[in-house]
Amino acid sequence: MSFDIKSLVAARFGENYALHEQYLNRTLVKVLRTIGFDKCYARAEGCYLYDKDGNDYLDFLSGYGVYGIGRNHPVLKQAVKDALDLDLSSMVQMDCALLSGLLGEAVAKIAGGDRDASFFGNSGTEVNEAAIKFARAHTKRDRILSLNGSYHGLSYGSLSITQNTNFQSGFGPLLPGVGYVALGDLDTLEAELRKGDVAGFIVEPVQGKGVHFPGVGGVAEDYYTRAQALCRRHGTLFICDEVQCGLGRTGKMFAFEHWGLDPDIITMAKTLSGGLVPVGAITARRAIYQSVYSNMERCVVHSSTFGRNNLAMVCGLATLAVLRDEQLVERSHERGAQLTAALLELAKKHEMIKEVRGKGCMIAIEFQKPSGLLLKAAWSIFDKVNKGLFPETIVHFLMKEHRVLTQVAGHNMDVIKILPPYTIGDREIERFVNALDKVLESWRSPFGSVWSFGANLAKHALALKK
Numbered sequence: 328m329s330f331d332i333k334s335l336v337a338a339r340f341g342e343n344y345a346l347h348e349q350y351l352n353r354t355l356v357k358v359l360r361t362i363g364f365d366k367c368y369a370r371a372e373g374c375y376l377y378d379k380d381g382n383d384y385l386d387f388l389s390g391y392g393v394y395g396i397g398r399n400h401p402v403l404k405q406a407v408k409d410a411l412d413l414d415l416s417s418m419v420q421m422d423c424a425l426l427s428g429l430l431g432e433a434v435a436k437i438a439g440g441d442r443d444a445s446f447f448g449n450s451g452t453e454v455n456e457a458a459i460k461f462a463r464a465h466t467k468r469d470r471i472l473s474l475n476g477s478y479h480g481l482s483y484g485s486l487s488i489t490q491n492t493n494f495q496s497g498f499g500p501l502l503p504g505v506g507y508v509a510l511g512d513l514d515t516l517e518a519e520l521r522k523g524d525v526a527g528f529i530v531e532p533v534q535g536k537g538v539h540f541p542g543v544g545g546v547a548e549d550y551y552t553r554a555q556a557l558c559r560r561h562g563t564l565f566i567c568d569e570v571q572c573g574l575g576r577t578g579k580m581f582a583f584e585h586w587g588l589d590p591d592i593i594t595m596a597k598t599l600s601g602g603l604v605p606v607g608a609i610t611a612r613r614a615i616y617q618s619v620y621s622n623m624e625r626c627v628v629h630s631s632t633f634g635r636n637n638l639a640m641v642c643g644l645a646t647l648a649v650l651r652d653e654q655l656v657e658r659s660h661e662r663g664a665q666l667t668a669a670l671l672e673l674a675k676k677h678e679m680i681k682e683v684r685g686k687g688c689m690i691a692i693e694f695q696k697p698s699g700l701l702l703k704a705a706w707s708i709f710d711k712v713n714k715g716l717f718p719e720t721i722v723h724f725l726m727k728e729h730r731v732l733t734q735v736a737g738h739n740m741d742v743i744k745i746l747p748p749y750t751i752g753d754r755e756i757e758r759f760v761n762a763l764d765k766v767l768e769s770w771r772s773p774f775g776s777v778w779s780f781g782a783n784l785a786k787h788a789l790a791l792k793k
């Protein structure tokens with residue numbers, strides 16, 4: 328009997344959560360059931376997911392920022408099908424394949440400056456690991472600095488430079504020599520750099536957790552420019568982690584372009600894959616790259632078996648072509664600005680919206696304690712149980728009542744983050760803003776369903792800690 332994926336999917340569809348409970352992460356299953364995200368999606372296209380009854384779900388989560396060009400883009404699907412039809416040789420390893428060469432050329436073009444040497448991996452964390460190694464090899468120094476609140480991935484090197492105890496706890500000891508500085512604090516950065524042992528300073532130009540960046544929250548607009556200059560002065564490489572904010576997400580090809588930066592190393596992943604085949608890239612100046620592959624014995628000293636596989640290269644090439652041909656970077660800027668403006672308008676109506684901040688299609692909505700006596704008291708109770716419970720109720724009701732997918736922006740913060748595909752139009756913007764309006768409206772009537780769900784969630788939050 329030959330393998331038939333279509334029959335397999337048809338026969339077993341709906342067993343999703345039972346299978347995961349039995350064989351995969353049953354704690355995640357518990358969480359998804361609690362927050363009402365336990366759906367079975369039958370298909371996806373563009374900005375939408377669909378269940379088997381044809382109900383559409385507006386995807387403002389985008390697989391944590393993977394679907395910049397939308398789901399199942401026809402150009403990508405065709406490119407993958409065509410590549411399969413070519414029966415290409417892939418992962419010969421002891422050869423130089425055409426497609427990885429072409430993607431290297433394409434990435435060098437968008438990276439600009441003299442950043443023209445790339446290594447391809449399979450994920451964001453993997454290319455950040457490479458960034459740590461490249462920086463150490465080039466500078467012959469040990470230490471890496473990153474920012475407070477950073478997120479660079481969950482393998483050991485990347486986890487070590489991720490300043491977040493929720494992710495680190497229970498997994499120590501981590502990489503030695505890592506230091507964290509606050510976004511905006513140049514004095515501490517300079518004091519650290521002056522020690523002369525810092526190989527690299529890595530930043531997410533627009534930080535994923537909470538969506539923070541210079542120019543908001545009291546951080547000087549020129550912070551990155553001055554930080555980069557300090558790095559140059561002290562022989563430290565300036566590294567931009569563009570895994571989430573890169574490839575058009577913030578309305579520029581790379582988020583560092585907002586501040587006219589000139590990083591020594593860039594890492595990218597997520598959007599580059601087009602959401603079909605994982606691919607990550609680290610792109611650096613040739614001299615830095617050659618410090619790693621410094622002689623013939625070291626020609627594969629940093630490598631990854633699947634790193635340059637043809638299907639990943641096809642997706643990278645096709646995604647960059649779609650971004651260019653459909654002018655999606657510009658569209659991310661325009662639609663993101665339109666969405667932000669609509670949310671700022673909504674904030675005038677709902678005092679619970681404290682701030683709307685972001686760039687392009689990477690937007691945070693931060694909430695604050697309401698002023699009404701009863702609402703204020705309830706907020707305080709939620710806050711005591713678990714900071715971040717309030718945005719969790721928003722995320723839940725956006726899904727339950729409006730079939731809109733969003734996420735909380737990080738641990739211990741009253742912020743939701745939206746990462747829509749750059750292809751959103753008026754319809755998607757209106758649907759999201761109306762949905763949020765209605766959810767916030769229902770918060771105003773105490774003892775309504777929003778409140779009872781919040782109380783239920785608080786109970787679960789306590790239980791989940793056990």
Ligand SMILES: Cc1ncc(COP(=O)(O)O)c(C=O)c1O
Pocket residue numbers: 391450451452453455478479480481531535568569570571572596597
């Ligand atoms: C800025 C940033 N860096 C690195 C990573 C890790 O990427 P991955 O999950 O592909 O390992 C992420 C993932 O969310 C990220 O947002």
